[in-house]
Amino acid sequence: ASHHRLWSEIDNVVKQQVAWARLGVGESGTGWQLFAEDGEMRMYRREEEVDGMVVDPLKAVHIVKGITGHEVCHYFFSPQYRYDWETTLEQMTVLETISEDTCLFLQTHKRIWPASQRDVIFWSHLRHLPNDQDRDGPDIWTVVNHSTEHKDYPANAGKCVRIYLTVCMLCQTRVNPPKDGAPISRDDISCKITYCSVVNPGGWAPASVLRAVYKREYPKFLKRFTAYVTNQTKDKSIMF
Numbered sequence: 001a002s003h004h005r006l007w008s009e010i011d012n013v014v015k016q017q018v019a020w021a022r023l024g025v026g027e028s029g030t031g032w033q034l035f036a037e038d039g040e041m042r043m044y045r046r047e048e049e050v051d052g053m054v055v056d057p058l059k060a061v062h063i064v065k066g067i068t069g070h071e072v073c074h075y076f077f078s079p080q081y082r083y084d085w086e087t088t089l090e091q092m093t094v095l096e097t098i099s100e101d102t103c104l105f106l107q108t109h110k111r112i113w114p115a116s117q118r119d120v121i122f123w124s125h126l127r128h129l130p131n132d133q134d135r136d137g138p139d140i141w142t143v144v145n146h147s148t149e150h151k152d153y154p155a156n157a158g159k160c161v162r163i164y165l166t167v168c169m170l171c172q173t174r175v176n177p178p179k180d181g182a183p184i185s186r187d188d189i190s191c192k193i194t195y196c197s198v199v200n201p202g203g204w205a206p207a208s209v210l211r212a213v214y215k216r217e218y219p220k221f222l223k224r225f226t227a228y229v230t231n232q233t234k235d236k237s238i239m240f
C-alpha cells in the first residue's frame with residue numbers, strides 16, 4: 001500500500017531532513033566545526049549535549065566521480081549489501097519490509113570499549129525527489145533512517161544500550177554531457193553527497209570516548225561506503 005502506518009511520520013521526517021541537509025554549513029560562525037578532510041570529503045560537527053550526553057550533529061559533504069545518487073541510495077538502503085561496507089555492524093535484522101522503499105531494521109553494533117554494546121531500531125526509507133517541476137532544480141535521491149520502537153524488542157531489555165538516531169543520505173547527480181553527443185559514460189557523471197547524522201548514545205558514555213569514536217569512525221565509514229559503491233558499479237550500466 002502506498003500509505004502504510006508509518007507513512008505520515010516518514011513523510012514529515014524526510015521533508016525535514018532534506019531541508020536540513022540542503023542547508024550549507026555556512027560561514028564558520030554557524031557553529032559547524034570542520035573536523036575531517038580527505039580529498040573532496042569535508043566532515044563537520046557541532047558540539048551538543050543532551051542530559052550530559054554527547055549528541056553532536058554531524059554533516060559531511062563529499063563529491064564522488066563516476067556514480068549516481070540513485071546508485072548511492074540503492075547500496076545504502078538495501079540490506080543485502082550492508083555487511084560489506086558497515087564495519088561496526090555486529091548483527092542486522094530486517095524486522096519488517098513495509099514496502100519496496102521502506103524497511104524496519106534492528107542493528108547491534110560492535111562494542112566500543114569502555115562503552116557498553118549498543119543496538120538500534122530504525123525505519124529506513126528510500127525516496128526519489130525528481131526536479132520535474134523546474135528543470136534546473138536539483139534531482140535528489142535520499143535515504144532517511146530514523147529510530148522507532150518495536151513491541152517485540154523493548155529498549156534496554158538485554159545486554160545492549162538502545163541508541164536513537166536520525167540519518168539522512170542525500171544525493172544530487174551531476175552530468176557533464178560529452179561534447180560530441182556520445183552516450184553518457186561514468187567519466188561524465190559525479191554525485192554530490194550530503195550525509196547528516198544525529199546519534200543519541202542512549203545510556204551514558206564518556207564524552208571523550210564518544211567524540212574519539214566519531215572522529216575515527218565517520219570518515220572511515222563514508223570513505224569505505226563510497227569506495228564500495230564505486231567498485232560495485234564500475235562495470236555495470238549507469239542507474240540514473
Ligand SMILES: O=S(=O)(CCO)c1ccc(-c2ccc(C3CCCC3)c([C@H]3C[C@H]3c3ccccn3)c2)cc1
Pocket residue numbers: 086088107109110112115118120145163165167197199201205210213214217218221
Ligand atoms: O548511517 S547508518 O544508519 C548506516 C546503517 O548502519 C548508521 C551510522 C552510524 C551508526 C552508529 C550509531 C552509534 C554508534 C556508537 C554510539 C555509542 C557506541 C556506538 C556507532 C559507532 C560504531 C561507530 C560508528 C560511528 C560512525 C559510523 C559508523 N560507526 C555507529 C548507526 C547507523
